[in-house]
Amino acid sequence: MNHAVEARNLIKRYRNFTAVDNISFDVVEGETFSILGENGAGKSTTMRMIACRSPLSGGSLKVGNFDVMKNGREIRSMIGIVPQENNLDPDLNVKENLLVYSRYFRLPKHSIDKRCDELLDFIRLSDKKDAKVDHLSGGMKRRLVIARALLHKPKILLLDEPTTGLDPNVRLEIWEKLEELRSVSKLTTILSTHYMDEAEKLSNRLVILSDGKIISDGVPREIIQSNVKKYALEIRGLNAAEASFNHPKIIMQKRGSTHIYFADSMEVLTPLLQRFAAKQPILRPSNLEDVFLQFVKN
Ligand SMILES: Nc1ncnc2c1ncn2[C@@H]1O[C@H](COP(=O)(O)OP(=O)(O)OP(=O)(O)O)[C@@H](O)[C@H]1O
Ligand SMILES: [Mg+2]
Known part of the structure; x- marks a missing residue:
């Protein structure tokens, strides 16, 4: 090469x-x-x-x-x-x-x-x-x-x-x-x-x-895969008590007024999607911005 x-x-x-x-x-x-x-x-x-x-x-x-x-x-x-x-x-x-x-x-x-x-x-x-x-x-x-x-x-x-x-x-x-x-x-x-x-x-x-x-x-794809979980669920406007959620396969991050829950499968995030349906949650694949913000945060 x-x-x-x-x-x-x-x-x-x-x-x-x-x-x-x-x-x-x-x-x-x-x-x-x-x-x-x-x-x-x-x-x-x-x-x-x-x-x-x-x-x-x-x-x-x-x-x-x-x-x-x-x-x-x-x-x-x-x-x-x-x-x-x-x-x-x-x-x-x-x-x-x-x-x-x-x-x-x-x-x-x-x-x-x-x-x-x-x-x-x-x-x-x-x-x-x-x-x-x-x-x-x-x-x-x-x-x-x-x-x-x-x-x-x-x-x-x-x-x-x-x-x-x-x-x-x-x-x-x-x-x-x-x-x-x-x-x-x-x-x-x-x-x-x-x-x-x-x-x-x-x-x-x-x-x-x-x-x-x-x-x-x-x-890019490999950087994402090796640094963050595969899917991200974004929910805006939760207070601390609502947002708190313990699950061994989910990692939560707070960015301003948005809470983001990361997991490697969509199924793991489904209960959260249902629980917060009224808040119009967004489920998406993780991206480079997630990686970047994780580095900057640390
Ligand atoms: N000619 C210069 N003299 C002194 N410091 C400089 C000079 N050029 C750049 N710097 C400093 O070096 C650092 C890197 O600057 P650089 O312009 O490479 O950043 P950048 O990543 O291109 O940023 P931006 O996204 O704002 O364009 C900055 O802290 C900048 O202030
Ligand atoms: Mg520049």
Whole structure:
């Protein structure tokens, strides 16, 4: 199995603050890999080191078999970057934003126009190609930044929070585009997110960061299976006396005004479902958010 990224004991310090604290992980070629974590966990810092935009304070980092400390130019030509903030040029229209960026990569002149049109078509913005960037919606801007990152046909795409702040429909649209890229062009995709559902849906494997450290890593389903019970029953608005329930196969957790009962089979939860039917309980499979909250709680 070829690795697109190999990070070993990676460290990033800002003065005496450690933002990334001795993390090791591999990204396999062609997979979608997520870096998951709450605000300040170290996601963008890790992405910037992979993109050769921030030097390491310790450890080693290889991207496509090149060392980020020695081969920045080679690495930059093989990665496409979607930064956390859209940094489009507001003075240029949609297509001009792509054309100007293509100059950084010295793409052959005769093919640039065609490549831009192809990408505008891919992100469904062909009819907006003459529009000012300021007139685009948040989702359209995000799609344009993704197209821009693909101009030079990178082998690895880095997306720092691709869908933060976008509404659910637009998020779905972006997810579809990323799935399409994975299946059609076998692109290795590394994305950071604080949306557990996004990481669970899109990634083959992931790491969860907290305070710069990896607190869990692996295949999303396996992380869920090995850390929490299979089903979760959510009930809102119970008082402490009502909520109290002792059963050897059920684990109870309180999150704000919601009580969550975890068990490995639905049958075990059935008596609770019946008892609290009037409270409109929700029975669902456990998810990454359950894992994450369990780690953060501890
Ligand atoms: N240039 C910098 N100088 C000093 N501290 C920094 C710098 N960049 C990041 N940090 C600190 O490093 C930590 C990790 O920041 P980072 O931006 O990597 O987090 P993140 O996981 O991307 O968070 P978010 O979800 O908010 O984007 C934070 O505590 C942040 O304040
Ligand atoms: Mg960030």
